[in-house]
Amino acid sequence: MSTAPIYEIDPAKFTADPYPDLKAMRATGPLVQVPQLGATLMTRRNDVFTNEKKIDIFSSWQPQGLMTMLMGENMMRKDAEAHMSERKAIFPAVSPKTVKEVWRASFEENAERILDEIEPKGEADLVRDYAMPLSAEALKSITGLTNMHFAEMNRVSQGMIDGCANYIGNPQIETNCHDCTASIDRHIDGRWDEAQAEPDHSLLSVQLQAGLSESQIRANIKLAISGGQNEPRDAIAGTAWALLTHPDELALIGKGEAVWMQAFEEYARWISPIGMSPRRIAVDHEMDGVTLNAEDRLFLMFGSANRDETVFDDPDTFRITRDTSQAIAFGAGPHFCAGAWASRALIAEVALPKLFGRLTNLRLNPDGEVKFTGWAFRGPLSVPVVWDA
Ligand code: HEM
Numbered sequence: 001m002s003t004a005p006i007y008e009i010d011p012a013k014f015t016a017d018p019y020p021d022l023k024a025m026r027a028t029g030p031l032v033q034v035p036q037l038g039a040t041l042m043t044r045r046n047d048v049f050t051n052e053k054k055i056d057i058f059s060s061w062q063p064q065g066l067m068t069m070l071m072g073e074n075m076m077r078k079d080a081e082a083h084m085s086e087r088k089a090i091f092p093a094v095s096p097k098t099v100k101e102v103w104r105a106s107f108e109e110n111a112e113r114i115l116d117e118i119e120p121k122g123e124a125d126l127v128r129d130y131a132m133p134l135s136a137e138a139l140k141s142i143t144g145l146t147n148m149h150f151a152e153m154n155r156v157s158q159g160m161i162d163g164c165a166n167y168i169g170n171p172q173i174e175t176n177c178h179d180c181t182a183s184i185d186r187h188i189d190g191r192w193d194e195a196q197a198e199p200d201h202s203l204l205s206v207q208l209q210a211g212l213s214e215s216q217i218r219a220n221i222k223l224a225i226s227g228g229q230n231e232p233r234d235a236i237a238g239t240a241w242a243l244l245t246h247p248d249e250l251a252l253i254g255k256g257e258a259v260w261m262q263a264f265e266e267y268a269r270w271i272s273p274i275g276m277s278p279r280r281i282a283v284d285h286e287m288d289g290v291t292l293n294a295e296d297r298l299f300l301m302f303g304s305a306n307r308d309e310t311v312f313d314d315p316d317t318f319r320i321t322r323d324t325s326q327a328i329a330f331g332a333g334p335h336f337c338a339g340a341w342a343s344r345a346l347i348a349e350v351a352l353p354k355l356f357g358r359l360t361n362l363r364l365n366p367d368g369e370v371k372f373t374g375w376a377f378r379g380p381l382s383v384p385v386v387w388d389a
Helices: 011-016 019-028 045-052 066-071 080-094 096-123 126-141 150-166 170-195 201-209 214-228 230-243 248-256 259-269 340-358
Strands: 032-033 039-042 123-125 277-281 286-287 290-292 297-300 384-385
Touching: 032 201, 039 045, 066 150, 066 170, 066 214, 080 096, 080 201, 080 214, 096 123, 096 126, 096 340, 123 126, 126 150, 126 214, 126 230, 126 340, 150 170, 150 214, 150 230, 170 201, 170 214, 201 214, 201 290, 230 248, 230 259, 230 340, 259 340, 290 340
Parallel strands: 039 297
Antiparallel strands: 032 039, 123 384, 277 297, 286 290
């Protein structure tokens, strides 16, 4: 383990609300060792921004890592040329051009259809009834798994995320994760020949067109599902909740003094859907008087970096007109989120304007409760709302 100062956490308290501990960790030093997580944490924004790019020290290649063991070796767990060649292969499925010309229209259709279903009811849970199906339908198109039901997409994504964060080694979580990856493999089998016969912009098809191996194709589709369902789901429902609990901020959009994209970017800074990404220390390294040993596990803490008081004034406050250009909710290095353009279009150009545009006098259900959970992945469990139907 590193020689960083030790910082003890209460895992349940940290999962319920990680921010007080993260603030104390930033004050303790650039690096802290957290025995309960078996890792050294990098919590300050500029350190993460600078060091994530030093892939010869902070490596994504983790052959013994949970994600590789459970989901196969995907592009996010590779460095340098091995990584960049696969990133190049998938880019036609997630590029700004493809998002604008191919996926945007289907995002809009799905949002309208889902709102047609819930609007007459006058109440809903924004996570279960709007954000989850909308994110899943988007991911079905982008991955090419149009033969999968949206609820199954959500189940297998959650199962893999739980598996990748299963540092305590719970066997049920591991078994469930294997069941989820097997389901994805069956759905890929069901689309394989069609995708070869009729090329399109999906991840399955562009990887086939690029000549990637079957194991690479399957691993990268599982990666997109693990990282592309919960995050937009949590950002859609979370940003809506943030605006409904900050009516003055919402009013700025109504008055044309701010836009939905600012609301989303500020939410993603304030409550980052992905709070952490792991790295393997490839070589012994000194950083600010701390020795990091080869093979140590290090966590890049995006959720902490985005509340770094040396970069963001009053960071614990949701303020949509603040400058979020220094936020790193989509990462800060070669693994910068490949789904960032699709997410921005889905969340800020479609999901939020349609939701607030279609549901009259949308407000939180006074009888409901909104609970957030998670430190590696963070979002609302439910957001009960009502409106004038
Ligand atoms: C609000 C939504 C999202 C957030 C906040 C988010 C965040 C992130 C972050 C922080 C990383 C970098 C991890 C690292 O540096 O290790 C990442 C990588 C990635 N994300 Fe996203 N993501 C989102 C949505 C999506 C979606 C919708 C997709 C799929 C269509 C996606 C696919 C990917 C892929 C493939 C990578 C790996 C890129 C690489 O290794 O080069 N993400 N994401």
